[in-house]
Amino acid sequence: MILQKEMIANLFDELSSASDTGKKVVYTFVPGNLSELILAFDMLPVYPEINALQSGMRKMSGEYIREAEKYGYSEDVCTYVKCDIGMMLKGNVGPTGKKLPDPDLLLLSYTGCFTFMKWFENLGKLYPNAEIAMLHTPYQENGKITPEMTEYMVKQLREEVIPKMEKVSGKKLDEEKLKQVLEHAVKTEDTITNIFDLTKNVPSPIDAYFAGVYYIGPINIGFRGTPEAVEYYNELYKEIDYRAKQGLGPITPEGEMEEKYRLVVEGPPNWTSFREFWKLFYDHGAVIVASSYTKVGGVYDMGFRHDPARPLESLAEYCMNCYTNLNLIQRTDLLAKCVTDYKADGLLVNSIKSCNSFSAGQLLMMRTIEERLEIPVGFIESDLVDPRYFSYSNLKNRLDSFFQMLEQRRIIRDPAEVAS
Numbered sequence: 001m002i003l004q005k006e007m008i009a010n011l012f013d014e015l016s017s018a019s020d021t022g023k024k025v026v027y028t029f030v031p032g033n034l035s036e037l038i039l040a041f042d043m044l045p046v047y048p049e050i051n052a053l054q055s056g057m058r059k060m061s062g063e064y065i066r067e068a069e070k071y072g073y074s075e076d077v078c079t080y081v082k083c084d085i086g087m088m089l090k091g092n093v094g095p096t097g098k099k100l101p102d103p104d105l106l107l108l109s110y111t112g113c114f115t116f117m118k119w120f121e122n123l124g125k126l127y128p129n130a131e132i133a134m135l136h137t138p139y140q141e142n143g144k145i146t147p148e149m150t151e152y153m154v155k156q157l158r159e160e161v162i163p164k165m166e167k168v169s170g171k172k173l174d175e176e177k178l179k180q181v182l183e184h185a186v187k188t189e190d191t192i193t194n195i196f197d198l199t200k201n202v203p204s205p206i207d208a209y210f211a212g213v214y215y216i217g218p219i220n221i222g223f224r225g226t227p228e229a230v231e232y233y234n235e236l237y238k239e240i241d242y243r244a245k246q247g248l249g250p251i252t253p254e255g256e257m258e259e260k261y262r263l264v265v266e267g268p269p270n271w272t273s274f275r276e277f278w279k280l281f282y283d284h285g286a287v288i289v290a291s292s293y294t295k296v297g298g299v300y301d302m303g304f305r306h307d308p309a310r311p312l313e314s315l316a317e318y319c320m321n322c323y324t325n326l327n328l329i330q331r332t333d334l335l336a337k338c339v340t341d342y343k344a345d346g347l348l349v350n351s352i353k354s355c356n357s358f359s360a361g362q363l364l365m366m367r368t369i370e371e372r373l374e375i376p377v378g379f380i381e382s383d384l385v386d387p388r389y390f391s392y393s394n395l396k397n398r399l400d401s402f403f404q405m406l407e408q409r410r411i412i413r414d415p416a417e418v419a420s
């Protein structure tokens, strides 16, 4: 925690002094992020979704969303977008209380969510001096990445993205530097995979959703590819491995947890009432052992690694492998594999009102997994950062019924253990 706080504070300090140091600033997205290229050009990243979720956790998103709605954004627009635009309209003060610099480059890496395009189209109007570069990622319609798809993306990197980055930074791409950054990225990807593998232990030493979203912070906000991230994830692995070896359960804001149920969760969490939301699971002894949301910045557990020997090709493959760029069959298979590999008792879907990208097809995926694996499944609804859509009693009622269903299965499956 100390290391992560230091890393993030340093990044925001660097951002707030960018106009003095002359460092160029890139606004970009978590899925399909080109961290390694940004680092190779010595530029600084800003992730609007991260600012939005931080504003949600700090109870500021409601005000930003209202500001964006006053400006003309409809109630149906993704609340990350409205929170980001509202924050910008209110002076663009970031999560650490310091003003964020305007972007020099809007790097739109498009990985399956159409909102990304509309979001940056709007930012393009609000920041007319910023350069815009777009990288289009072809959807994995047939569940495969073909050589043509990779070639198409590498061409865009060479002809569109890198030239714009060279123009904005005033530097030529240093291919040797990019390779070194990619070497660090591979180490980080190996370690984070090993960390999330530890939740296969019974009991799981961590909660892979509520704590997992915290652990993926550095890898998703621009540190993948840095020596700091390698160190951070090595330290994190040591701590969690220790807990696993001692047979300890997850630490939560309410205290240490005793594992009763193991769940896989699909969909992002609610950020505005994060602690109350987590407590609903804590109260029932439900530990999340795997989640799709911790894979939005990269699906490393399915084997993808950046490759310093094929730098641009592997950047392209990284984008194409993003969770939001997988088709429904791939997502279903991935969730089913998680249920099996992590010995989960059930699957829960948290459907997000304003996120079409995640919500489309969730019911179908849930029913398919229910039939295929014969496990209890549950469906709840909330929102990312709009506090108007977090209904505590609704969620509690639905979760109570879901946990009753899990308990019934437990009694049927293992009556002796339940009785004891």
Ligand code: SF4
Pocket: 049, 078, 079, 080, 081, 113, 114, 115, 116, 324, 354, 355, 356, 357, 358, 384
């Ligand atoms: S719709 Fe969902 S995936 Fe798309 S930008 Fe909003 S939160 Fe992200």
